[in-house]
Amino acid sequence: MKIPFFQQLQSWAGQPVQQVVVATNGPARAGIERVLRHVLAELPEVLATAVVDVASGQLLASYAASREFRPGAVAGPNAEVVRQLGALLADGPPGTPPEALEEVLVTLRSQLHLLRLLPQGQQFLYVAVDCRDTNLGIAREVMRSGLERLNEAPG
Template identity: 55%
Template sequence: MQLPFLNRLQGLTGPVVNKIVSPGAAGPEQTAAELILQHVLAGLPELVAAAVVLEDSGQALATYTTAREFNVGKVIGYNADVIRQQRLALKALQLPAEEQLEEVLITLRTQLHLLRLLPDGRRFLYVVVDCRDTNLGIAREVMRTCEG
């Protein structure tokens, strides 16, 4: 049963957990972002968090988390900065035009944070998995297959 008051009340206590959330107005971009997250969830049911983010603004189109203490909204802007800075670093290397940034991997003791640019070049997919639950190769493959 959907009770709007209870849904709003849950949002006041922190991030909504175990539910895909689209913070902006409904539209085709949000719908596409939600579909991407549904695909990721189907392939990585144990993930900690995921988001589809606009790179230029760092704004989330859709987010998902399984842990209330993991606030995706707080970190996605910094991740957008990581991608922008990495692009500048690659530009400084003066690599051939066909060399493009595809993915950034941040490895922690218990977590893997993956940032994968989507084909339009405007958005990226951010996925956090627990190293004990998910293999890096599987996470990368799931992210790669949702690009289409």
């Protein structure tokens, strides 16, 4: 049962934890949710994951393992990093072909944060993991294989 007061109360508490929240509708919804569910199945210890729109910095879908990880708080700044790096690569040195950004890696003492652009470059998949639980190679492979599921037929 949906009770308006409880829905408002939940919004004050912040994003639900340990639950995939999809904030987009339309044909892309199923694919985006499928990608996040794949990440969760392959990296059950993931700290946070999200799909973010590059242009607006808005979350299209997200998951957080605990309240300390707020994908919504880092979505906008991460989108700005992607936009700035994309512009920098597009305006590369004269005489060299422009490069396309594929991935951004932020390495912290105990965490890895990866941003991997989706095929058209309009959104990116964000994954944060603890270095003690997984390594860079595993995280990259899970992201790559998850993005392959983006346009699969449901089933």
